Amino acid sequence: MIARLATAALLCLAAASAIAQTPSPTPVAAPQYATVQVSFQTSAGTIVLALEKERAPVTTANFLRYVDQKKLDGMTFYRTVKVTPTIGFIQGGTRNDPKRTLPPIKHEPSSSTGIHNLDGTIAMARNAPGTAAGDFFILVGDEPTMDADPKATGDNQGFAAFGHVVEGMDVVRQIMDAATSPTQGVGVMKGSMIAAPIRIIAAKRVN
Numbered sequence: 001m002i003a004r005l006a007t008a009a010l011l012c013l014a015a016a017s018a019i020a021q022t023p024s025p026t027p028v029a030a031p032q033y034a035t036v037q038v039s040f041q042t043s044a045g046t047i048v049l050a051l052e053k054e055r056a057p058v059t060t061a062n063f064l065r066y067v068d069q070k071k072l073d074g075m076t077f078y079r080t081v082k083v084t085p086t087i088g089f090i091q092g093g094t095r096n097d098p099k100r101t102l103p104p105i106k107h108e109p110s111s112s113t114g115i116h117n118l119d120g121t122i123a124m125a126r127n128a129p130g131t132a133a134g135d136f137f138i139l140v141g142d143e144p145t146m147d148a149d150p151k152a153t154g155d156n157q158g159f160a161a162f163g164h165v166v167e168g169m170d171v172v173r174q175i176m177d178a179a180t181s182p183t184q185g186v187g188v189m190k191g192s193m194i195a196a197p198i199r200i201i202a203a204k205r206v207n
Contacts, residue, residue, distance in 0.1 A: 004081055036060070037166065037206035038067055042077065043199040047138070048169035048206060049122055055113045056162035059124060062105045063162065066134055067203045071100040076197035079137075079189065080176045084102070090175045091125060092200060093135030098162055101134040108160045109148035117146035117158070120165040120172070129157040138165060140176050 034054040040047040053060040066072050077092035094100040107129040112115050117123055121139045123146065124132035137159075139146075148158035165172060175198050184193035 017127050023121065033161070036064065037196035038064070038163075039201060039206050040072075040168075041201045042171065042175075043201065044077075045168060045171035047171050048166050049163045051122075051167045052113070052115055054197050055115055056108050056160065058106050059108050059160045062102065062132075063124075063136070064205070065102060065188040066094070067205060070203075071102070071198065072200050072203040075100070075200045076194075077200065078194055078197040079185075079192050080178055080180060081192050081195055082176065083141075083143075087143070088141065088176055089137040089139045089143070090172060091135065091137040092115075092198075093125065094133070096133075104131045104133045106130060107132065107157055108162070109157045110161055111148040111150055111158075113161070115161040115163075117143045117161050118164075120162045120169055122163045122165070123159040123161040126159065129155065132160060138172050140169075140173055 033052060035050040036053050038049045038051060040049070049078040051060045051063060053064075066158050071094060072092075075092060075094055075097075077090050078095065079091035080088065081091070082088040098192060105124075106124070109129075115121070117139055122136055123139070125137055126132040146159045147161075149156045173195075178194045178196070178198065180191060181193050181195045182191055184195075185191060
């Protein structure tokens with residue numbers, strides 16, 4: 001009896017040792033997608049963005065045309081919206097200036113790109129899907145309601161997110177805190193226009 005118990009104990013020890021020596025599975029790395037960086041030199045400081053040229057190729061290529069053709073140089077961040085004191089967005093771009101605005105592009109919803117409207121995300125401003133052109137916004141805080149929602153009725157395509165801030169979120173927050181005019185703007189824009197818009201001195205690719 002004692003011999004059997006000793007044998008069983010030895011077998012348990014051997015099994016435990018084997019389990020301990022079994023290597024743990026190697027963690028699966030998150031997929032890495034190709035990006036291109038763009039720097040905004042503004043009157044409030046520098047913002048650097050990583051644009052998703054692999055996952056959002058149409059939107060990124062469009063934005064890079066504005067950058068490469070210097071159509072954003074001299075434009076402004078002209079709008080700030082605060083949902084709460086720490087959540088909102090800033091908006092900038094060409095404001096439909098006919099000399100700077102390129103034709104609108106195909107909409108790339110989050111449901112197809114996998115890029116969500118989270119803190120630091122850059123996305124295109126638009127009216128109906130397929131009308132985005134030269135205006136964009138940068139989020140402060142997560143805004144899941146701006147993602148596409150195929151289950152919702154009506155316009156459920158959300159906003160086309162295509163990159164994120166990698167440097168300069170302090171500048172983004174500073175712009176979001178800028179004073180607004182109580183009279184400028186029309187419709188939903190009224191009251192959210194920055195009284196002294198933040199100038200985009202230069203937008204360029206980062207090597």
